[in-house]
Amino acid sequence: MHDVLWRNRALLIFDRMPVPVAVCQTDGEMLLANPAMAAEWGSTAGRLPGRNVLELFHPRSADQVHRIEEAVRRGHRSRYPLRVDWTGPDGRERYGELTADTVSDSADAPLCLLVVLKVLGDREAEPATGTEKRILALVASGATTDRIARSVGLTADGVNYHLTRLSRRWGVPGRTALVARAYVLGVLSPDVWPPAAAPDQKGPLP
Numbered sequence: 001m002h003d004v005l006w007r008n009r010a011l012l013i014f015d016r017m018p019v020p021v022a023v024c025q026t027d028g029e030m031l032l033a034n035p036a037m038a039a040e041w042g043s044t045a046g047r048l049p050g051r052n053v054l055e056l057f058h059p060r061s062a063d064q065v066h067r068i069e070e071a072v073r074r075g076h077r078s079r080y081p082l083r084v085d086w087t088g089p090d091g092r093e094r095y096g097e098l099t100a101d102t103v104s105d106s107a108d109a110p111l112c113l114l115v116v117l118k119v120l121g122d123r124e125a126e127p128a129t130g131t132e133k134r135i136l137a138l139v140a141s142g143a144t145t146d147r148i149a150r151s152v153g154l155t156a157d158g159v160n161y162h163l164t165r166l167s168r169r170w171g172v173p174g175r176t177a178l179v180a181r182a183y184v185l186g187v188l189s190p191d192v193w194p195p196a197a198a199p200d201q202k203g204p205l206p
Contacts, residue, residue, distance in 0.1 A: 015045070021115035024100075026072045028113075030054045037117060042089025053115055057098055060165075061074035068100065072111060076103045087167065088122075096120045128166070128187050133197035135162050136188060140179045140195035157164050 013199045014021065020037035022030050033048040041048070041056060059065050068080045070133040082098045096119040102111045128136070131152055138148045149156045163178065170181045182188045 018179060020119070022048065022053060022115045023103075024053050024113040024115055026102075026111055026113060028054045031112070040086065040094075040117065040119070052100070057086045057117070059084055072102060072113070077111070083115075085168070092122050094119060094122055120203070128182075128185075130197075132162055132166060133187055135159060135199055136166070136179065136182045137195040139163070139175050159185060 014032070015034050017034055018036055020034065020040055022033040022037050024030050029052050030048050031051065033045050036044045037047050038048055040151050044161050054065065064082055065077045066074065068082065068132050071080070075084050078101075080100045082100065083095070084098050085095050086095060096117055099116045099118070101114045101116075103114045131154075135148055138151055143151070145156045146160050148154075148159050152159070154162075163175065167173065167178055170178065170185075173183050179188070183190055189196050
């Protein structure tokens, strides 16, 4: 009876936490989510169990996900931060950090993940990074993906990853529209050739 009482109190506290929190299996499948987590998806807490947290929040680094999966598979108990993007219920692209803590009822019990989301902001307000600007300038000059990759020290997949993120953030399809948007936003200088990044702005991009 005493254990049931404390469990009910813990669930009540969990539900009332203003921070988005979920309990997941080690493969990311959600077992329990609080209303704050569900609100990031315009949903209810009861509809999230069974969904995979990495289907809802898109990691910026696939390598980081693989390292976390391997550490959890080996039974390492630690805290793992992961930068993520997702689309909010209002349709705006958002970004933040998921922190996964390995937890269990006892030393011999199977591990679960306590996942906490820290919302950092909307993509529309996040300025282009230096790498993104260099990639955009090379795209505007007509460089191939392989040449861009060599120039900025990334793989071809890494270049495509940055371009996909920018396209999603700015809501444009394809490289031509992405370059046009970059000029409109002042990311690329309009009066130089070959294309180059504009001087850093003091405030965030519109």
